[in-house]
Amino acid sequence: EVQLVESGGGLVQPGGSLRLSCAASGFTFSSYWMSWVRQAPGKGLEWVANIKQDGSEKYYVDSVKGRFTISRDNAKNSLYLQMNSLRAEDTAVYYCARVCRDGYNRIFDYWGQGTLVTVSS
């Protein structure tokens, strides 16, 4: 059974840092692109970042470029999101999602339950 379990969320002050983790199991983690998607309280979904299987390609939404870094450790079946210079508008539930790529298709086929990040003084 595919499982994605996020951790590392919490309350942080503006300007602070936080590192999210996503533990993957039930599939060959190193064979899949992975992503982070966030959802502010009461708002819609916003894609944050993608990372290729070997970590050689990474892509970010403009609003987090230069502040957030996506990474992975295939030996540990883990995905990470290092978040620096946090702002109030980064407050959200952060989901880890697996990307199923089939030809031109790119589907977020499995999601974790999410971890809440609150940026507030």
Added chain:
Amino acid sequence: QPVLTQPPSSSASPGESARLTCTLPSDINVGSYNIYWYQQKPGSPPRYLLYYYSDSDKGQGSGVPSRFSGSKDASANTGILLISGLQSEDEADYYCMIWPSNAVVFGGGTKLTVL
């Protein structure tokens, strides 16, 4: 990143059909993209429903009933999610998504109420 426009809310009665729309900006041709649809219920992560490119290139998520289907209206530059035979359990938020180049764009979501 482009903006995908979804009506904030929609409603229909059980047994009826609901047509949810996702309008792309005028500089992005809906005919060039797979349109993906996700369903999200309160307190849960999103669930992949389906994708639609054309009648000959479409796909359903695992376990997603055939009552859910996709289409496009090229004249309106819009992707469409059609839910037929509405059931109370279909009450949820629905998000469209495209994947231009290496970025991902979600629509703002539509809250579907089953009256």
